[in-house]
């Protein structure tokens with residue numbers, strides 16, 4: 001299948017030599033393994049040779065390829081953690097999701113690529129500079145029409161939306177957002193709160209318990225690459241040791257004690 005002009009391609013020349021580029025016939029992509037000239041009629045899965053004779057495969061970028069290349073003003077959700085959030089909630093393409101904060105748009109880029117009508121992400125941030133970067137990243141790598149941006153302090157003013165499926169909270173004081181998320185969620189809806197420290201997790205869970213979330217669960221995900229070869233298979237020496245703890249819970253409208 002031919003690559004369309006303007007589509008993103010990943011030129012893959014090995015694990016430490018891959019380049020993301022928008023496809024334009026005649027474009028020269030500069031790499032540390034020589035210049036790769038993009039021909040007319042480029043095919044997905046093509047192999048191209050650089051000016052220094054190295055081979056590059058033309059492949060579709062993964063969601064992680066986009067996230068890892070974002071311009072950043074803040075920390076972002078790492079690809080492994082975005083996968084976790086999608087799998088431990090009832091994420092579906094028509095979901096209505098609120099998030100705070102927009103940050104650099106790590107989560108927003110991926111969600112905007114996955115959502116279909118009437119699915120939407122409502123992304124909040126109190127910092128205009130951060131949100132501008134998140135918007136730019138979504139426009140560049142995601143689908144701008146899938147995200148509604150609100151510049152607003154959610155701890156003070158809450159979310160506008162009601163009956164949402166998922167509320168994603170990535171701020172230093174998530175417990176301040178928990179009551180607002182509760183109001184915004186539909187019955188059974190998921191709250192996901194991300195925090196680097198256990199003290200934050202404990203405070204967040206306390207608020208969640210008080211308000212009537214159930215199935216509360218805190219996890220972290222460790223991802224380690226392996227070297228697989230003829231002799232001496234072993235894990236990579238380097239890994240992302242700690243990103244964030246993720247606390248999940250679901251909203252119950254009536255606490256069990258109140259049910260007749």
Ligand SMILES: C[S@@+](CC[C@H](N)C(=O)[O-])C[C@H]1O[C@@H](n2cnc3c(N)ncnc32)[C@H](O)[C@@H]1O
Nearest residue numbers: 077101103104105106107125126127130153154
């Ligand atoms: C770590 S970043 C979020 C990163 C985002 N999850 C991503 O994947 O790119 C945290 C953001 O929350 C915003 N923030 C903190 N407290 C807030 C509040 N009360 N209301 C709205 N935004 C808030 C900050 O300005 C910052 O941009």
